[in-house]
Amino acid sequence: HISFFIALVVCLLILQFLKLQWMRTQLPPGPAPLPIIGNLWLLDFKLRRETLTKLTNIYGSIYTLWMGQTPMVVLNGYKAVKDGIITHSEEVSGRPLTPFYRDMMGEKGIFLTSGHTWKQQRRFGMTIIRSLALGKNNLEHQIQAEACHLVEIFANTKGKPFDPHTAIVQAIANIICAVVFGHRFSSEDESFSKLIKAVYFVIYFQATIWGRMYDAFPWLMHHLPGPHQKVFAYSDFMHHLVMKEVQAHERQNTGVPQDLIDFYLAQITKTKDDPTSTFNTDNMVQTVVDLLLGGTETTSTTLLWALLYMIQYPEIQENVQREIETVLEPSHLISYEDRKKLPYTNAVIHEALRYSNVTSVGVVRQCVRNTTLLGFHIKKGTLVLPNLHSVVYDSEHWATPWKFNPNHFLDLDGNFVNKEAFLPFSAGHRVCLGEQMARVELFIFFTNLLRAFTFQLPAGVKEINLEHILGAILQPHPYKLCAIPR
Numbered sequence: 001h002i003s004f005f006i007a008l009v010v011c012l013l014i015l016q017f018l019k020l021q022w023m024r025t026q027l028p029p030g031p032a033p034l035p036i037i038g039n040l041w042l043l044d045f046k047l048r049r050e051t052l053t054k055l056t057n058i059y060g061s062i063y064t065l066w067m068g069q070t071p072m073v074v075l076n077g078y079k080a081v082k083d084g085i086i087t088h089s090e091e092v093s094g095r096p097l098t099p100f101y102r103d104m105m106g107e108k109g110i111f112l113t114s115g116h117t118w119k120q121q122r123r124f125g126m127t128i129i130r131s132l133a134l135g136k137n138n139l140e141h142q143i144q145a146e147a148c149h150l151v152e153i154f155a156n157t158k159g160k161p162f163d164p165h166t167a168i169v170q171a172i173a174n175i176i177c178a179v180v181f182g183h184r185f186s187s188e189d190e191s192f193s194k195l196i197k198a199v200y201f202v203i204y205f206q207a208t209i210w211g212r213m214y215d216a217f218p219w220l221m222h223h224l225p226g227p228h229q230k231v232f233a234y235s236d237f238m239h240h241l242v243m244k245e246v247q248a249h250e251r252q253n254t255g256v257p258q259d260l261i262d263f264y265l266a267q268i269t270k271t272k273d274d275p276t277s278t279f280n281t282d283n284m285v286q287t288v289v290d291l292l293l294g295g296t297e298t299t300s301t302t303l304l305w306a307l308l309y310m311i312q313y314p315e316i317q318e319n320v321q322r323e324i325e326t327v328l329e330p331s332h333l334i335s336y337e338d339r340k341k342l343p344y345t346n347a348v349i350h351e352a353l354r355y356s357n358v359t360s361v362g363v364v365r366q367c368v369r370n371t372t373l374l375g376f377h378i379k380k381g382t383l384v385l386p387n388l389h390s391v392v393y394d395s396e397h398w399a400t401p402w403k404f405n406p407n408h409f410l411d412l413d414g415n416f417v418n419k420e421a422f423l424p425f426s427a428g429h430r431v432c433l434g435e436q437m438a439r440v441e442l443f444i445f446f447t448n449l450l451r452a453f454t455f456q457l458p459a460g461v462k463e464i465n466l467e468h469i470l471g472a473i474l475q476p477h478p479y480k481l482c483a484i485p486r
Contacts, residue, residue: 013035016035016036017034017035020033020035020038020066023071024064026377026379027064027071027073027376027378027382028059028062028063028064028073028374028376029059029060029063029064030055030059030063030064030065030066031055031058031059031065033066036068036069037068038065038066038067038068038069038070039065039066039067040066040067040068040212043065047207047360047361047385048470049360049361049387049389049390052074052076052361052387052389052390053076053389053390055074056076056077056390061075061076061077061079061080061374062074062075062076062080062373062374062376063076065385067383068216070383071382071383072364072382072383072384072385073373073376073378073382073383073384073385074384074385074387075373075374075384075385075386075387076387076390077390077391077394077396078391078394078396078397078420078421078423079374080373080374081386081387081388081390081391081423082427083373083374084365084373084384084386085365085386085426085427085428085429085430086427086428088371088372088373089427089428089429089430090368090429091367091368091369091370091371092365092366092367092368092371092373092384092386092428093114093118093365093368093428093429093430094114094115094365094366094367094368095111095112095113095114095118095363095364095365095366095430096364096365096366096383097112098206098215099214099215099218100205100206100211100214100215100218100228101206103218103222103232104202104231104232104235105235105286105289106282106286108282108283108285108286108287109121109283109285109286109287109289109290110122110125110286110287110290110433111290111293111294112286112290114366114368115368116276116278117278117283120277120278120279121278121283121287122433124264124267124279125260125287125291125433126433128260128263128264129179129260129433129434129436129437131263132179132259132260133436133437139175139178139179139437139440140335140336140440140444142175142178142184143175143440143441143444143445144333144334144335144444146171146172146174146175146184146445147171147334147444147445147448147449148448149171150167150168150171150445150448150449151448151449151452151453153167154167154449154452154453154483155452155453155483155485157482157483159482159483159484159485160482161458161480161481161482162480162481162482162483163478163479163480164304164307164481164483165300165304165478166187167187168300168303168304168445169196169296169297169300170185170187170192170196171300171445172295172296172299172300172303172441172445173185173192173195173196173199173292173296173300175295175437175441176291176292176295176296177192177292178259179259179260179291179295179437180242180245180259180260180261180288180291180292181245181259181261182249182258182259182261182262191241194237195237195238195241195292196296197234198234198235198237198238199238199292199293199296199297200297201230201231201234202231202234202235202238202293203293203297203471203472203473204471204472204473205227205228205231206472207470207471207472208227208471210226210227210228211228214228235289238289238292239285239286239289242285242288242289242292243285245261245288246261246265246281246284246285249261249262249265250265253265260287260288260291261284261288264279264284264287265284267279268280268281268284291433291434294432294433294434295434295437295438297473298358298359298438298473299434299438299441299442301356301358301473301474301475301476302352302353302356302358302438302442303442303445303446304475304476305352305355305356305358305476306348306349306352306356306442306446307449307455307481308464308466308476308479308481309352309355309356309404310450310455311455311456311457311464311481312404312464312466313404314456316348316404316406317450317454317455319344320344320345320348320450321450321451321454321486323342323343323344323345324342324345324447324450324451325451327341327342328341328342328451330451334443334444334447334448334451335444336439336440336443336444338443338447339416339443340416342447343410343414343415343416344406344410344414345443345446345447345450346409346416346443347406347407347408347409347410347416348406348446349442349443349446350406350408350409350422351404351405351406351408351409352404352442352446353422353424353442354392354398354408354422354424355392355404356468356474357388357389357392357393357424357474358424358473358474358475359388359424359426359472359473359474360388360389360470360472360473360474361385361387361388361389362385362386362387362388362389362426363426363430364383364384364385365383365384365385365386365430366381366382366383366384367379367380367381367382367384368380386426388423388424388426391421391423392421392422392423392424394421397419397420397421398419398421409422425438449483451486452483452485452486453483453484453485453486454483454484454486455481455482455483455484456481456482456484457481457482458480458481458482461480464479465477465479
């Protein structure tokens with residue numbers, strides 16, 4: 001009996017192997033997949049940008065990787081990524097739902113939806129963020145107030161060493177809270193601290209070995225204990241917190257919408273008789289959660305990297321400070337418009353975005369219909385990974401991709417120049433919803449901090465660790481700095 005069983009398993013594995021070989025002929029080239037695990041062994045079960053670069057050297061700018069049984073087409077370099085997300089933006093606009101995200105959030109909101117729901121939710125989200133940016137109590141005022149608040153917190157450290165992480169994350173999270181809830185939280189608020197923890201866990205979990213295990217064996221993992229259960233609990237907490245805010249908004253309805261929840265509740269009422277409407281409480285709650293997840297960690301992590309680079313390159317820090325001093329009065333309230341007068345500072349912020357590239361390789365897409373990418377026929381339903389790292393580090397577009405170099409964004413006369421291969425927010429149909437808000441936040445926060453302080457390492461600390469912690473967002477290792485008042 002045993003020998004029969006072994007023979008059966010061997011036969012099944014051989015069949016599976018032959019099936020994979022046949023399927024490979026339909027796709028761009030790539031490393032040979034093994035039955036069951038595909039190329040996961042080759043990747044160490046992680047999508048590291050270094051591995052993807054190595055494979056580009058072997059297979060070229062478009063190749064196929066097998067995530068277990070599922071093929072994923074990887075696009076590398078500006079030309080290939082542009083073909084996928086800009087030229088064929090509509091065809092490659094789907095978002096595959098991994099078992100982990102499906103079980104945690106379902107197919108709701110903006111980030112994890114495709115097709116009709118996604119188009120409706122996204123268009124509405126864009127419209128609201130725009131109108132909040134322009135209103136009288138507009139977004140820029142809130143960002144300025146939050147930046148001044150952060151400067152005060154840094155000033156209270158009196159030049160002694162401290163870890164800037166919590167203060168920065170809370171400041172950025174409060175801007176998103178103002179957009180969606182219409183108010184900020186005090187840093188002592190327990191549910192606010194828990195919300196920030198929840199955002200962190202939900203974002204980082206997917207990239208861990210537990211996240212990969214959950215996606216491989218969802219049914220089994222769902223019933224087993226482990227850190228994934230903690231993430232589900234945090235996700236529930238976020239949804240409950242948002243639901244409580246929604247109920248408070250329903251009670252205090254003034255008729256004049258002040259924030260995203262107000263606008264959304266009005267939209268639900270307005271479209272209640274429209275059979276094609278996707279505006280409902282579930283999508284509203286998930287859209288708010290999406291914005292909290294998308295707008296907190298990314299911007300705050302970029303700012304943490306930017307300060308670290310200023311410590312690492314004191315001469316660049318001095319140049320920024322000199323430019324700010326020359327152009328702006330000490331009492332001047334810094335606005336986003338000022339970037340036009342501060343080309344060097346603006347270039348440094350862009351270079352921090354490029355060089356830290358916090359979203360690592362970017363987010364997987366899915367073909368919503370058959371298409372052709374770089375001459376290869378790609379079927380509907382195929383997963384596509386536009387590797388953003390390979391774009392912002394593409395040596396054909398950047399003079400010194402592996403060095404922190406603000407001159408990437410300056411011409412010979414010192415004027416600011418935008419670059420087509422600068423795609424940290426992605427591009428096309430699924431470009432980051434909060435791109436404009438993130439740009440304003442980074443400019444106003446960074447410029448305020450560098451006008452007020454000189455950043456340096458604590459006494460006795462010689463080394464700066466510029467390695468990142470691998471996760472869905474690449475964070476610097478925790479560090480302490482001294483903010484010396486100027």
